[in-house]
Amino acid sequence: MRAIFPIVTVVIVAIIGVIVFHLLSFPMPWMLGSLFGVLLTQLIWKIPMKWPVMMRNIGLLIVGTAIGQLFTFNILIAMKDTLLFMFMLNIVLSLFCLAMAYLLKKWARIPFATAIIASIPGGLSQLVVFAEEQKDIDVTVVTFFHVIRVLFVVGLIPIIVSLTGEVPGAPAQGSSNLLHNLSLILLGLLLLPIGKKLRLPVPHFLTPVLIGLLLSLFKVDVDPMDGHLLHIAQLCIGAYIGLLLHPKSLRLPVRVLIGGISSAILLLVLTFFIAEGMVFFFDLDFATSYLSTAPGGMDQMGLIATALQADATHVTIFQLFRMLFIYVIILPILKWKILK
Template sequence: MVIVNLILFGFCLGIAWVISKTTGLMFKTSVAANVPGGLSQLVLFAEEEGDVNLTAVTYFHIIRVLGVVLLIPFLVSGHVMSGGAIPVSVDAWQIVQLILVAAALVPLGKKIKLPVAHFLTPILVIIVLKLFSIEAAPMPSDVLHVAQLLIGAYIGLLLKPETLRLPVKVLIGGIASTVTMIALTYGTSLLIANYLDLSFATSFLSTAPGGLDQMGLLAAAVQADISVVTVFQLFRLLFIFLCILPLIKWVYSKKNT
């Protein structure tokens, strides 16, 4: 996972440098636009930073999400495996408790300056619970749908009509960056499939530049190994938010002092 992510982020930095040179976007904006994290998380990061072009970052990640959702199912459609979904019992009170605890700890995440504290704090809460062998209740799909609608509405409200004009170079750059990133992860997935003896669907969904939720849903649809896909995708998100984004903030804070 470390090797795959180092290759991916090294490649993304290269794409970001090319995009910044060809489109005129600030390199910090270009990096935030090309880092393969979740759409909502990177948009929140761009909003927090203030000097990042929020519209460009949103556009690049929307194009990436659309590319992933439209292209990847076709690429893995021939690798659907048999098997049924495992029913999961849901305890509504446990879910409410989990949401309240995670929400209550968000201010602590902000205080210790976690990047995108609203996203990262709940993840760290679940990790701590797992470390103490405490099983967290699985979120029902209806709750996730409501959360995604609220996130989408929030992102939509951030965008102002007067800021939605982007140069043609930026529009083309977003499409080119998405296609290039999917091609790269396709290649790395073939290596991982052979090295770790995984199915192509599992290895590709593990490395694809989509969000954790999207790749998890696709993994369930094609009966790939959801545990492996989730671990790879979660590791990448944590790598982004605990290593890459703090590094970007630190570099630019040094430049401004």
């Protein structure tokens, strides 16, 4: 019973947060309400709270399945015109992060290697694991920087997009079939070991996305994702993110805390202006452009895109390209030249 109580506490707090955000008419209440409800409760009251990774993974399977239903090879072919832009975008982001790491080293007195890994906008879990494998990297600082970035990106971008008044309207959809949706989610779960064996980044998210792509290839009709399942996914992921910032994380030196917050804000501002340029050059809506360039995780940006009715497939491709760019090009260069 004691093991269940912390989980039940998170569920109750998350639902209260959802209700409050609904009453205040805030965007994405199921995700942001649960996130901030859990986050504030954890920071203010010392009560046991726990959220199994399995719950987050369930949310990722649902979101991956929903986005996989939208994926087609025609979309991938159409994206070839943006390949050069994606490549240049990631070079700009990498150079910006390198400059930011240099400033952090000077001002916050963080070792340069730690500052670089803390500044790169890759996946939270993957970069923390990478940091743990290196010598002379302060994993606590790296974790704090990436957690703060996730909180700022997930917490602020839906609000920023809503304030622009450019949230796309919901597309016309057919009726959803709950049993059909659950069958696809179960299929993603059964094929998950293959995704892990292929070393897919965020396999709980990308495995069902690729399944949707294959179903599209074989002309298999799929029903749109049930809205209630998407709400469950948002709550599962929102509660998990809300628990990432532990009170002990705030015991770092003040300069490091300010550096983490400042770097997150600077990346949000930079990608905001890049997104504005994408709206002009590629004729995209602002929500899709911002979520495509934002320094968040592929799974989180995909979830927000689905909730805001942005082009989730476009967002996922951009975020996947950035993740591959970081892991295939940037990290090997850093390991070769700097992380010795």
